[in-house]
Amino acid sequence: MKANKRTLLTLPQKCKSILASNWIGHLNTVKADAKGSKEDIYTSKVKYILKKGRPYIWVPEKELHNVNTVIDERGSFAVASPFPGPLANLLKSMKMLPARIALTGDVVCLKEDKAKLATESLNNIIQSEQSAISESSFTVSGVLRSSNLISTSRSESLKELLNEDEKYTIYRFNLSSCTFVDGYGGTHEVDLEHIEASKVDPLATYSAMLIDGINQSDARRRALTLFCFVYLNANARDAYMFSIDHKGFDVLGKVPSQATKDGLGEYHWKEFRFIFKEEAHDIETFCSHLVEMEEEAVKKVSSSSGLQ
Numbered sequence: 410m411k412a413n414k415r416t417l418l419t420l421p422q423k424c425k426s427i428l429a430s431n432w433i434g435h436l437n438t439v440k441a442d443a444k445g446s447k448e449d450i451y452t453s454k455v456k457y458i459l460k461k462g463r464p465y466i467w468v469p470e471k472e473l474h475n476v477n478t479v480i481d482e483r484g485s486f487a488v489a490s491p492f493p494g495p496l497a498n499l500l501k502s503m504k505m506l507p508a509r510i511a512l513t514g515d516v517v518c519l520k521e522d523k524a525k526l527a528t529e530s531l532n533n534i535i536q537s538e539q540s541a542i543s544e545s546s547f548t549v550s551g552v553l554r555s556s557n558l559i560s561t562s563r564s565e566s567l568k569e570l571l572n573e574d575e576k577y578t579i580y581r582f583n584l585s586s587c588t589f590v591d592g593y594g595g596t597h598e599v600d601l602e603h604i605e606a607s608k609v610d611p612l613a614t615y616s617a618m619l620i621d622g623i624n625q626s627d628a629r630r631r632a633l634t635l636f637c638f639v640y641l642n643a644n645a646r647d648a649y650m651f652s653i654d655h656k657g658f659d660v661l662g663k664v665p666s667q668a669t670k671d672g673l674g675e676y677h678w679k680e681f682r683f684i685f686k687e688e689a690h691d692i693e694t695f696c697s698h699l700v701e702m703e704e705e706a707v708k709k710v711s712s713s714s715g716l717q
Contacts, residue, residue, distance in 0.1 A: 418610065421604045421606070422597055422608070422610065427508065433456055437645065438478055439483060451473045490507040490616075491507070508590065512582065519580065523579075551696070552619060557622075630648055637662045656690045659681065659683075
């Protein structure tokens with residue numbers, strides 16, 4: 410299960426998958442008045458969908474972005490990997506941030522016909538995700554059962570955009586640059602052509618639900634500690650699912666540090682990568698692989714301890 414370049418997503422794949430895995434980002438536009446653009450930046454949290462590789466953003470009518478973009482279409486858009494539930498507090502304690510991307514480009518207001526098509530795409534996305542979850546197998550529902558779907562389900566969150574009581578202006582964000590920012594603040598410029606040529610990871614849109622479902626389950630978190638021990642020979646005291654993709658998943662494990670002078674060990678959080686024997690191109694396969702690994706890990710531990 411040792412990771413190598415072929416078992417990791419490329420930076421362009423990561424960027425595109427981050428965009429697909431989230432539905433909330435921070436939009437920044439240049440403040441404007443009757444005399445034109447100012448140097449000040451206006452920022453707010455907005456919801457969006459990914460369509461043909463571009464973010465389509467819903468901005469409430471009351472937001473200043475609607476005034477700013479009339480004068481100056483330049484803007485930037487920041488989106489982070491999902492970090493639901495207990496994972497947020499863990500990352501904060503580690504002084505670590507989720508991987509994220511920073512985009513620059515033009516914020517272009519859609520005309521009525523294009524806005525209607527974007528709304529139809531939004532509705533299709535919501536219905537498709539809800540159908541996939543409602544028709545999922547017992548294995549999938551078993552993983553998702555612990556997840557807080559109110560905060561981790563993209564379809565649940567995006568439904569409010571179809572509420573006729575709230576008025577929105579829809580924008581297309583035309584990218585001119587993309588920067589990948591890792592969890593420790595390291596930045597990497599990514600070629601837009603490479604991003605355009607990359608495919609979205611098939612698990613991206615469900616990653617928040619899956620990660621939270623696993624991390625909110627004590628039994629599944631215990632299984633993650635077994636994974637660290639059985640597959641990577643690491644003695645983890647605790648563990649959380651950190652990220653997932655079709656090739657495998659990353660876990661944050663609490664493992665012993667070097668012993669102190671008084672002989673008592675300390676612990677620190679370390680990232681571990683687990684690779685699937687076969688790639689998981691849908692949520693059903695991912696959950697099946699996870700359950701198979703759990704069963705295999707338990708058998709190996711039981712066998713080595715003489716309980717079997």
